[in-house]
Amino acid sequence: xxxxxxxxxxxxxxxxxxxxxxxxxxxxxxxxxxxxxxxxxxxxxxxxxxxxxxxxxxxxxxxxxxxxxxxxxxxxxxxxxxxxxxxxxxxxxxxxxxxxxxxxxxxxxxxxxx
Amino acid sequence: xxxxxxxxxxxxxxxxxxxxxxxxxxxxxxxxxxxxxxxxxxxxxxxxxxxxxxxxxxxxxxxxxxxxxxxxxxxxxxxxxxxxxxxxxxxxxxxxxxxxxxxxxxxxxxxxxx
Numbered sequence: 001x002x003x004x005x006x007x008x009x010x011x012x013x014x015x016x017x018x019x020x021x022x023x024x025x026x027x028x029x030x031x032x033x034x035x036x037x038x039x040x041x042x043x044x045x046x047x048x049x050x051x052x053x054x055x056x057x058x059x060x061x062x063x064x065x066x067x068x069x070x071x072x073x074x075x076x077x078x079x080x081x082x083x084x085x086x087x088x089x090x091x092x093x094x095x096x097x098x099x100x101x102x103x104x105x106x107x108x109x110x111x112x113x114x
Numbered sequence: 115x116x117x118x119x120x121x122x123x124x125x126x127x128x129x130x131x132x133x134x135x136x137x138x139x140x141x142x143x144x145x146x147x148x149x150x151x152x153x154x155x156x157x158x159x160x161x162x163x164x165x166x167x168x169x170x171x172x173x174x175x176x177x178x179x180x181x182x183x184x185x186x187x188x189x190x191x192x193x194x195x196x197x198x199x200x201x202x203x204x205x206x207x208x209x210x211x212x213x214x215x216x217x218x219x220x221x222x223x224x225x226x227x228x
Contacts, residue, residue, distance in 0.1 A: 009154070032214045043118070043204055043219035044157075051214060090156060094214055101172060102217070104149075104156035 002027040002093045006105035013081050014113050021076040021108050023091035032094035033074040034102070035065055039087045047089075050074065061085070086112045116140050120205050120220035127195045127227045135190040135223050137205030143218070145211040146188035147172075148180060150201040151222070157204065163188055164211035195227045 003026045013019050025031060032051050036044040048059025055067040065076045074091060091105040118139045127133055139146065144165050149157040149172075159172030161180040169180050177199060179191045188207075192199055203223045208215035 004156075034216070036217075036219075041221070043221045044206075044217070045219070046216055049216060094212075096212075096214070101159050101162070102215070104158075106154050106156045 002031055002095050002103050004091050004093045004103050004105040006089075006091055006108050008108045009106070010109045010111070012111040012113060015083055016080050019076075019078045019081045019085070019110065021089050021091075021110070023074045023076065023105060025072050025074065025091075025093045027072075027093060027095060029096070030069065032096065033065075033067060034092040034094070035059065035063070035074075035076050036090045036092060036104075037061075037087050038090065038107075044090060047076070081110075081112055083112045083114070086110055118205055118207055118218055118220035120203075120223050122223060123221065124224050125226070127192075127225065129196060129227060131195050132191065132193050133195065133225075134192075135203055135205070135225075136187070137189065137220060138187045139205075139207040139218070140186065141207060141209070141218065142185070143207035143209050144185070145208045145215065146182065147206045147208075147217065148178075148188070148190045149204045149206065150174065151204060152201050160190065160203075192225075195225075197227045199225065200227045201225060 005024045034049045035047040038044045092102045121136045147162040148160040163169045163182040166185045205220045206217040
C-alpha cells in the first residue's frame with residue numbers, strides 16, 4: 001500500500017517570500033500525485049496533479065510542483081506568497097491499480113505574515 | 115453550479131445518539147466518498163461508492179454505515195455516536211473510480227460528540 005509523509009507540520013513565511021512544501025511518498029512504481037489546499041472553513045480544492053510526462057507541473061494560484069523519482073518526492077513551490085495563500089496543504093497519492101483509495105498526508109499549515 | 119453539498123454543517127450529539135450526514139453532488143459523478151479529518155492525521159477514508167449501487171469500506175469504517183441512495187446522493191450514518199467520532203467529515207465525488215481520480219469536496223460537516 002502507498003503512504004505519504006509531509007515532514008513539516010507548520011510553516012511561517014513572509015508575504016512576498018518563496019514557499020516550498022515537502023511531500024515524500026512510498027510506492028513501488030510511479031504513483032498519481034496530487035496537492036490539495038484547504039482554506040479555513042472550506043473543503044479541499046485541487047491545486048495540481050501529476051500522472052506522467054513532464055516532471056514539473058503547473059497548477060492554479062501560481063503554484064508548481066516537481067516530481068523527483070529518485071527522491072520519491074513531489075514538493076510544492078510558489079515563488080512569491082500572498083496573504084491569501086494562508087491555508088492547509090495536503091499531498092495525496094493514488095496508484096494505477098484498481099484501488100479507489102487516495103492516501104493523504106497529515107497536512108502542512110502555512111501562515112503568512114505581513 | 116453547487117458541486118458537492120453537505121448537510122448539516124455543524125452538529126452536536128450526545129454519546130449514543132444517532133444521526134445521518136447527507137451529501138449530494140450535481141456533477142453527474144460516478145464515485146462518491148466519505149472522509150474524516152482529524153488534526154495531525156490528514157484525511158482518512160471511511161466508505162466509498164465506486165458507482166451507483168455499490169459501497170465499500172475504507173480505512174476507518176467501524177461505527178459508520180452508508181447508503182448510496184441514487185447517483186447524486188451518498189449518506190453517512192452514525193448509529194450510536196461515540197466521542198471518538200468527533201471530527202470534521204467531508205464528502206467528495208469523482209468522475210472516475212480509479213487511483214487517478216480528482217476529487218471534488220464539499221465544505222465539510224463538523225461533528226462533536228459529548
